[in-house]
Amino acid sequence: MGKIFRIGIIGSGGIAGEHVRAYKRIEDVEIVGVSDILPGRADEFIKRWDLQQAKGFDDHRQMLEMELDGVSICTPNVAHYQTTIDSLRAGKHVMLEKPMSVTLEQAVEMVQVSKQTGKMLNIGFQPRYDPNMSLIKDLVQKGQLGKVYYVETGGGRRRGMPGGTFIRQDIAGAGAMADIGCYSLDLALNTLGYPKPLTVSAYTSNYFGTNPKYHPEAARFDVEDFGVAIVRFENDLVLNFKTSWAMHMDTLGATMFLGTDAGMKVLPGSKGPWGGVWDGNVGAVSIFHDIQGHHTESIIPLIDHKLSVFEEKIKDFVRALREGGPAPIPGEQILRNQAILDGILRSSETKREVEIHIPDIG
Known part of the structure; x- marks a missing residue:
């Protein structure tokens, strides 16, 4: 050796x-x-x-x-x-x-x-190491959708609020956005080649985490358990991003990429009260396009694998x-992911759209 x-x-x-x-x-x-x-x-x-x-x-x-x-x-x-x-x-x-x-x-x-x-x-x-995540990126990067102008992503749990250090702002910095939201962002942004974010308008709340009916540590809960944001990027691209640890709903929907030639829908693989977030599983992938004037949905076969x-x-x-x-x-790539999370928290606090400024790292 x-x-x-x-x-x-x-x-x-x-x-x-x-x-x-x-x-x-x-x-x-x-x-x-x-x-x-x-x-x-x-x-x-x-x-x-x-x-x-x-x-x-x-x-x-x-x-x-x-x-x-x-x-x-x-x-x-x-x-x-x-x-x-x-x-x-x-x-x-x-x-x-x-x-x-x-x-x-x-x-x-x-x-x-x-x-x-x-x-x-x-x-x-x-989650990037799921071969199906690579498949999704490959389809977009090879132009199968044309110009992508709108993306919708996020993950929602019916009930899935952690405790301990996750729910304290002084230790975690943020709640659902930092815990599971960053995965959803990476799914979309890595697929798109990590475009540069320009502005964000966001809303967050913690109605479930601060309610003893739903969380045993409600008195200590001071981060968000739900958030939604509209993020504008360079090259006329818009992202609709939403994340939830708890809600009265079964899902926040699929991840969608809308392009000028086709659209792609991606379903998360996990289900149940703690499911519906991007933790490394892909449930199904479909391409919506026109063939000779007919609206067509093509099911993309998933890659069967046993990888951890x-x-x-x-x-x-x-x-x-x-x-x-x-x-x-690399950190310089995920810097843009962090910049969006930072912008979401600033926008939510000020209740207005904010600009995202990322210094030139060199």
Whole structure:
């Protein structure tokens, strides 16, 4: 066996276990460090996952003094910024869980430091690794729809509100938009080639999360559980975006791409109270077009696969480590996703349309 890639884990919450599970399936990877701000928690995590070569830390900066090829950042959202900056400046490549950051300003600095240090900043949007997501992008990028002028996307759960750190603005930064909304945005924007957003007009609410009838932690709930926005992009493109953790409805509808030559409808694969969001599954894809003057619907056969999209995400990061980059899902691209989320929250708070300004990263 050749080089062993040494990985550190920052944050030992629930999602960290999924990272470990995926890394342990890759032969040339070894997890050598775990950090968590809660004393003793990193050591408990190491024992639970039988990470015999790993050392536990209460401070991620101490762990970053180790010889590491990369780190997975699995902290609550509010800690993404500082742990990423510290890791990049310590010379480590970064696999960062979504959402990228809490504010646009933080995301901009994270990308700038990545460029300054020459270290990867890779953002964890695992739904991209569903081959059917690639199929959807391929259809659009090859011009099957003509010019796309309108996109509608989002995901809604009948009941699917998390608790704990997800519902506190001081820790999560945002609610449903940051948790599941960023996936829907990535589905649409990655398919379109990540166009530049210009303005956003948005509305958010939290009628369900703050009601004890629907959430056991209602008194602590101070993020949005529903949001909707109209986003304008360059090249005369409009996006209708909506996301909900809870609602009195079975679905917020399909993702739709309207083009001058054809339209495409994409249904999410997940169903039930916690279903209806883009978590890596595609339910059905249809193309609506005209053939010799007849309105025609063509069903696009889905790719049958057994892939774990989460494992594919981690494998792709390790592949980039082996090959020296670039980042599979680079921070400078997801910066536009973060800019939209930032604009949504600003627009909702001011109750008016706001402009989106993304500095030139260089």
